Amino acid sequence: xxxxxxxxxxxxxxxxxxxxxxxxxxxxxxxxxxxxxxxxxxxxxxxxxxxxxxxxxxxxxxxxxxxxxxxxxxxxxxxxxxxxxxxxxxxxxxxxxxxxxxxxxxxxxxxxxxxxxxxxxxxxxxxxxxxxxxxxxxxxxxxxxxxxxxxxxxxxxxxxxxxxxxxxxxxxxxxxxxxxxxxxxxxxxxxxxxxxxxxxxxxxxxxxxxxxxxxxxxxxxxxxxxxxxxxxxxxxxxxxxxxxxxxxxxxxxxxxxxxxxxxxxxxxxxxxxxxxxxxxxxxxxxxxxxxxxxxxxxxxxxxxxxxxxxxxxxxxxxxxxxxxxxxxxxxxxxxxxxxxxxxxxxxxxxxxxxxxxxxxxxxxxxxxxxxxxxxxxxxxx
Numbered sequence: 001x002x003x004x005x006x007x008x009x010x011x012x013x014x015x016x017x018x019x020x021x022x023x024x025x026x027x028x029x030x031x032x033x034x035x036x037x038x039x040x041x042x043x044x045x046x047x048x049x050x051x052x053x054x055x056x057x058x059x060x061x062x063x064x065x066x067x068x069x070x071x072x073x074x075x076x077x078x079x080x081x082x083x084x085x086x087x088x089x090x091x092x093x094x095x096x097x098x099x100x101x102x103x104x105x106x107x108x109x110x111x112x113x114x115x116x117x118x119x120x121x122x123x124x125x126x127x128x129x130x131x132x133x134x135x136x137x138x139x140x141x142x143x144x145x146x147x148x149x150x151x152x153x154x155x156x157x158x159x160x161x162x163x164x165x166x167x168x169x170x171x172x173x174x175x176x177x178x179x180x181x182x183x184x185x186x187x188x189x190x191x192x193x194x195x196x197x198x199x200x201x202x203x204x205x206x207x208x209x210x211x212x213x214x215x216x217x218x219x220x221x222x223x224x225x226x227x228x229x230x231x232x233x234x235x236x237x238x239x240x241x242x243x244x245x246x247x248x249x250x251x252x253x254x255x256x257x258x259x260x261x262x263x264x265x266x267x268x269x270x271x272x273x274x275x276x277x278x279x280x281x282x283x284x285x286x287x288x289x290x291x292x293x294x295x296x297x298x299x300x301x302x303x304x305x306x307x308x309x310x311x312x313x314x315x316x317x318x319x320x321x322x323x324x325x326x327x328x329x330x331x332x333x334x335x336x337x338x339x340x341x342x343x344x345x346x347x348x349x350x351x352x353x354x355x356x357x358x359x360x361x362x363x364x365x366x367x368x369x370x371x372x373x374x375x376x377x378x379x380x381x
Contacts, residue, residue, distance in 0.1 A: 022041075027048060027049050027050060028041065028049065028050045029047075029049045029050070029051055030051075030052055032051070033051065033052060034052070035052035036052070039052045039053055040052075040053060041053070063109055063112075063113060063326060063327075063329070063378030063379055063380055063381060064089040064327065064328060064329055064378075064380045064381060065086065065087060065088060065089055065139060065327055065378065065379055065380040066086070066087035066325030066326055066327040066332075066333065066376060066377070066378050066379070067084060067085075067086060067087070067107070067115060067117075067135060067139050067141070067325060067376060067377055067378075067379055068084060068085040068086075068087065068323050068325055068335050068336070068371075068374045068375075068376045069084045069098070069102050069107070069117055069133075069135075069141060069374060069375045069376065069377075070083075070084065070098060070100075070101070070102030070103050070119075070371075070374055070375060071102075071103050071323070071336065071347065071369075071371030071372055071373050071374030071375075072103050072104070072347065072371060072372055072373045073346065073347055073369065073370060073371060074346055074347075080101050080102075080103065081098075081103070081347075081369050081371045081374070082097055082098055082099060082369075083095050083096060083097050083098050083368070083369050084096055084098050084141065085335065085336075085368050085369075085374075086139060087325055087327045087333055087335075088327065089327055089328045089329075089380075090327075090328065091327055091328065091331065091333060091353050093333075093335070093351060093366055093368060094368075095368040095369065098141070100143075100144060101119070102117070102119050102133065102141075102375060103119070103120070103373045103374065103375065104119070104120040104156065104373045104375075105117060105118030105119045105120045105132075105152070105157060105159075105375045106118055106157055106158045106159040106169065106217060106375060106376075107135075107159060107325075107375050107376050107377030108159045108160050108161045108167035108168075108169070108193070108217075108377055109161045109167075109326075109377055109378045109379065110161065110165055110166060110167050110193060110194075110195050110196075110197055111165050111195040111196065111197075112164070112165055112195075112381060113137040113379060113380055113381040114134070114135055114136060114137050114197070114379055115134070115135030115139075115377035115378065115379045116132060116133075116134060116135065116159075116167050116193050116197055116377065117132060117133050117135060117141070117375045117376075117377055118131070118132045118147075118152045118157060118159060118169055118375065119131050119132065119133065119144065119375065120152070120156070120157060120172060130146070130147055130152050131144050131145050131146050131147050131152065132144075132145050132147055132152060132199070133145065134197045135377060135379055136379070137379055137380055137381065138379075138380065139379050139380065147199055152169055152172070152191060152199075156171070156172040156173050156213035156214040156215075156230075156231075157169055157170060157171060157172030157213075158170070158171050158172070158214075158215050158216055158217035158227060159217050160217035160218055160219045160225040160226075160250070160273075161219050161225070162219065162223060162224060162225045162250055162251070162252060162253075162254050163223050163252045163253060163254065164222070164223050164252075165195040166192065166193060166194055166195050166254065167192070167193040168190050168191070168192055168193070168217075168225070168250060168254050168256075169190065169191050169193065169217075170188075170189055170190030170191060170203075170206065170217075170227070170256075171188070171190070171206075171213060171215040171217070171227050171230060172213050173213035173214075188205060188206045188207075189203040189204065189205055189206060190203060190204050190206055190256055191203050191204075192204070192254050204256070206227075206248060206256045207248075207256070207257070207258040207259070213230055213231055213268075214229075214230050214231050214268035214269045215227045215228060215229050215230030215268065216228050216229055216230070216267070216270045216271060216272050216282050216285075218272045218273050218274065218280040218281075218282060218302065219273070219274050219280060220274070220278065220279060220280045220302045220303070220304060220305075220306055221278055221304045221305060221306060222277075222278045222304070223252040224249065224250060224251060224252050224306065225249075225250040226247045226248060226249050226250055226302070226306060227247065227248045227250070227256070228245070228246070228247040228248075228262065228272075228282060228308065229245060229246070229247075229266050229267045229268055229270055229282070229285070230246075230266075230268050231268045244261060244266060245261065245262050245263065245264045245265060245266040245267075245308070246259045246260070246261060246262065246266065247259065247260060247262040247306075247308065248260075249306055262307075262308040263300060263307070263308040263309050263310050264282075264298075264300040264308050264309065264310060264311050265287055265296075265298070265311055266287070267282070267284075267285035267286065267287055267296065267298075268285060268286050268320075269285045269286045269320035269321050270282050270283065270284055270285025270286075270320065271283065271284060271285070271321075271322045271323055271324040271334060272324050273324040273325065273326055273332055274326055274332065275326070275330060275331060275332050275354050275355070275356055275357075275358050276330050276356045276357060276358060277329075277330050277356075278304040279301065279302060279303060279304055279358060280301070280302040281299060281300070281301050281302065281324075281332070281354060281358050281360075282299060282300050282302070282308075283297070283298070283299035283300075283314065283322075283324075283334055283360065284296065284297060284299070284314070284318065284319050284320060284322050284334065284337060285320045286320045295318040295319050295320050295339050295340075296314065296318055297313075297314025297315065297316060297317065297318035297319075298311045298312060298313065298314045299311075299312050299314055299315075299360060300312060301358050314360075315352065315360040315361070315362060316334075316350070316352045316360065316361075316362055316363040317337070317339070317348065317350060317363055318339065319337030319338060319339045319348060319372075320337060320338060320339070320372075321336075321337050321338045321347075321372035321373045322334050322335060322336055322337030322348075322372070323335050323336060323337075323374040323375070323376040324354075324376060325376035325377060325378055326378040327378070328356075330356040331353065331354055331355060331356050332353075332354040333351050333352065333353050333354060334351060334352045334354065334360070335350075335351040335352075335374070335376075336348050336349070336350065336351065336370065336371045336372055336374060337350075337372050338372035338373075346370050347369075347370035347371040347372040348370055348372070349365060349366055349367065349368065349369070349370040350363045350364060350365055350366065351363075351364050351366060352364065
């Protein structure tokens with residue numbers, strides 16, 4: 001009969017047993033900060049360890065370049081700007097000539113790499129009021145399309161991308177009721193735009209208590225958005241006395257929620273948009289309180305869950321009617337603007353780059369046409 005010898009296995013004390021936590025691995029740390037529901041492990045190159053972290057939503061826009069279209073030059077005579085400014089994927093600005101009239105609308109990216117920009121201004125040609133232009137994935141601005149949709153009508157409408165590839169516009173001064181200090185803007189309707197640039201045949205009323213215009217539209221959280229700030233119901237701008245900031249959250253299916261309070265002091269004529277893949281920033285604009293009408297340089301960040309921060313001390317020249325566009329996939333730029341209290345009443349020739357962590361850089365002067373009330377969007381992939 002064969003003789004069998006027993007074999008003794010020696011297991012090192014450092015070995016990981018099947019019952020151990022993943023934290024037993026030397027390059028994993030789930031103890032310092034315990035993971036929460038839905039998180040994943042993310043690599044930290046500095047410490048050479050994996051840590052719990054949130055899953056970042058896919059960006060609603062993956063565009064690499066930005067378009068700052070048209071605008072106005074002189075706040076006294078409202079001269080139209082005959083040029084566009086393009087922003088490269090590295091944040092370099094360049095200018096090209098343009099012969100049409102385009103200003104006082106807003107823009108959004110559709111279909112992932114194209115643009116849709118609205119126009120609410122026509123100095124001499126009425127067919128340039130309340131319309132839109134399609135922008136190709138190469139940044140080519142198409143011809144003007146007439147549109148009577150309520151979401152485009154009047155000056156001061158705002159727009160944003162939602163649901164990854166579609167757009168929503170609204171909140172402009174689309175007419176009014178009353179007169180003088182009792183005049184109220186009829187600015188509580190929105191219009192949806194498909195990923196192919198098809199405008200919905202009817203507008204949708206928004207539940208709102210301020211009937212505002214000159215609000216700011218921006219995307220957050222990958223596929224959602226918000227309307228934030230804006231002028232209140234009193235058309236006498238210096239009569240607006242409330243500093244309470246308000247926002248309407250917008251779902252990834254384009255449903256606009258009722259207004260709710262949010263962080264920061266209410267601004268109008270501000271600008272903003274996405275950075276860092278799923279967050280947003282709003283800056284500059286006008287703040288009116290107790291009869292005072294003044295430009296501001298303060299800014300607020302918006303988290304990927306739609307939480308608006310308190311006011312943050314501004315960087316660069318305080319102004320309103322600037323334009324924000326995204327570039328390089330996760331960065332942005334605030335460009336140009338106007339300060340009606342300045343001596344020359346002209347649009348500024350400056351811009352401020354925004355990093356993918358939401359840091360606004362100091363003013364950079366550029367030689368391109370000074371302008372304000374331009375219309376911007378991202379494009380290209």
